[in-house]
Amino acid sequence: xxxxxxxxxxxxxxxxxxxxxxxxxxxxxxxxxxxxxxxxxxxxxxxxxxxxxxxxxxxxxxxxxxxxxxxxxxxxxxxxxxxxxxxxxxxxxxxxxxxxxxxxxxxxxxxxxxxxxxxxxxxxxxxxxxxxxxxxxxxxxxxxxxxxxxxxxxxxxxxxxxxxxxxxxxxxxxxxxxxxxxxxxxxxxxxxxxxxxxxxxxxxxxxxxxxxxxxxxxxxxxxxxxxxxxxxxxxxxxxxxxxxxxxxxxxxxxxxxxxxxxx
Numbered sequence: 001x002x003x004x005x006x007x008x009x010x011x012x013x014x015x016x017x018x019x020x021x022x023x024x025x026x027x028x029x030x031x032x033x034x035x036x037x038x039x040x041x042x043x044x045x046x047x048x049x050x051x052x053x054x055x056x057x058x059x060x061x062x063x064x065x066x067x068x069x070x071x072x073x074x075x076x077x078x079x080x081x082x083x084x085x086x087x088x089x090x091x092x093x094x095x096x097x098x099x100x101x102x103x104x105x106x107x108x109x110x111x112x113x114x115x116x117x118x119x120x121x122x123x124x125x126x127x128x129x130x131x132x133x134x135x136x137x138x139x140x141x142x143x144x145x146x147x148x149x150x151x152x153x154x155x156x157x158x159x160x161x162x163x164x165x166x167x168x169x170x171x172x173x174x175x176x177x178x179x180x181x182x183x184x185x186x187x188x189x190x191x192x193x194x195x196x197x198x199x200x201x202x203x204x205x206x207x208x209x210x211x212x213x214x215x216x217x218x219x220x221x222x223x224x225x226x227x228x229x230x231x232x233x234x235x236x237x238x239x240x241x242x243x244x245x246x247x248x249x250x251x252x253x254x255x256x257x258x259x260x261x262x263x
Contacts, residue, residue, distance in 0.1 A: 046070070048078075049167040056080050062099060062114050064151040065241065067160045069102060070167070072239040073211060077103045082111070096132055098143075110142045112243075117147035122247050133246035144243040150251065156240075159221050169206035176212050183213065183229045191213035191215070192223035 045054040046066045056081065069078045082101035086093050098111040113132075119125055128172040133143040151157075175198055182197055183189050194213065195204045207213040208221075214228050215221065217240075244252055 015029060019175055023126065047164075049164075050075070051077055051079065058099075058112070061116070061146075061148055061151050064157055065100065065112070065114050065146055065166070067164065068151075068239075070164065071160055071209075072241065074104050074106070074239045075102050076105050085132075086133060087131055087135040089128055094128070094131075096128075099249040108142065110144055111136055113143070113145045114151075115145055115147055117149040119198065120145070120147065120244070126249055130246045130251060141212040142245075144245055145249055146241055146243050150242040150244075153218070155218050155220055159217055162221065163205060166202065166206040166209035169202060169209070171206050171210060171212065175203060180212060180229050183227060189227045190223065191221070191225045191227060195223070214217055 041056050043056070044063065045056055048055045048066070048070055050070050050099060055078070057066055062080075066078070066080075069075045080099065081097055081102050082096045084095055086095055088094075098115045100112040102110040102112060104110065111132075113129065129143070129145065136143045179194065179198055183194070191204055191208075194203045194207070198204060200209075204213075208215055208227075212229075214230055215225050218246055219225065244251055
């Protein structure tokens with residue numbers, strides 16, 4: 001599965017290398033325990049193939065974000081509640097624990113806050129986020145905010161949720177190569193036709209989930225879904241999520257509309 005959606009590059013920060021050390025993967029020591037019984041609060045775990053462990057989430061928004069991290073090729077790994085920092089803000093020292101840390105294929109680290117968009121109307125909160133951003137910039141890292149405005153994509157989330165179990169399905173190099181070669185010789189191919197070619201519906205789903213075959217992520221997947229391929233490595237720097245950055249925390253622009261999923 002592959003996508004044409006490309007993110008505008010982050011600005012160049014001083015200090016390209018990360019100074020803070022993180023716990024090695026997959027053994028993770030969280031800065032605080034995120035999942036605990038709380039009245040009226042929905043919490044749970046997402047089985048992550050990318051991280052080879054269960055990833056804890058504290059809200060439905062965080063669960064949706066995890067799914068996008070799981071399928072985004074540019075994200076090599078991610079972890080929740082990674083570290084607690086002390087940063088200067090408003091004339092005093094404050095503490096902050098980000099919701100997630102993303103380790104990118106480029107070697108960069110991004111710290112993520114997941115928040116309802118309505119909260120960003122609070123000028124005091126935005127000022128705090130700007131101070132947090134300044135802290136991470138001093139350490140050669142990045143800080144982004146992802147809101148419900150970016151995460152509430154029912155069709156995309158439904159498709160990814162459906163395909164998630166197939167991330168761990170074994171696809172042989174022969175099947176991958178033959179399927180891609182066969183698709184390259186046809187103008188249009190449906191999921192049903194791919195299934196008949198390789199002789200396995202679960203195998204076809206796995207090819208989509210693992211990015212070997214592309215499809216329109218924002219249309220409900222079915223046997224009539226049209227498939228295609230993209231050159232190997234052409235989408236390795238692609239992410240599936242929109243995001244917001246300092247100073248205004250408005251949504252960042254994208255080169256293309258996000259419509260195709262893959263890696």
